[in-house]
Amino acid sequence: MLPTLTTLQRRKPHxxxxxxxxxxxxxxxxxxDHLWTCFYILPEFSPLNTFKTLLLALRSNYLDKFLSASSLIPLPDSFAVEFTALRCWDCDPP
Ligand SMILES: [Zn+2]
Known part of the structure; x- marks a missing residue:
């Protein structure tokens, strides 16, 4: 467990x-949870921003691979739109 302030407060309230x-x-x-969303943490060191950047890069990479791959069954024209709309690419916390 990371020694966040709440953890330290619980362990050593004195x-x-x-x-x-x-x-x-x-x-x-x-x-x-706050460490992921604190707006004062520098953007380049924010775990949430790093996560978003990596996830969107993964989505682009997969989409490029799907669209450039030759398959026996061609992908429907709507594939790119439907693929990028999948909920698994939603980066924002609830
Ligand atoms: Zn904060």
Whole structure:
């Protein structure tokens, strides 16, 4: 388990004041989920932005491979639109 501030507050409340919030944004408790969404973390180091970049690159790579592959059954014209609309490519957390 990552030693987020909430973890440290739970383990050593005498050292880490339970009222302290994320030291970056000071607006939310620093939980593991918050580390993915904190808007003060530099974009290039944001795990969520890295995830989005890699996932969209994977989608483009797969789509290129599907469209350039020769198969016995041709893909329907709507393949690219339907493939990119799959819910698995949705990057934003709920
Ligand atoms: Zn924050």
């Amino acid at each position: 050292l880490y004041n339970p009222d302290w919030l994320c030291p970056q944004c000071n607006s939310s408790p620093e939980t593991l």
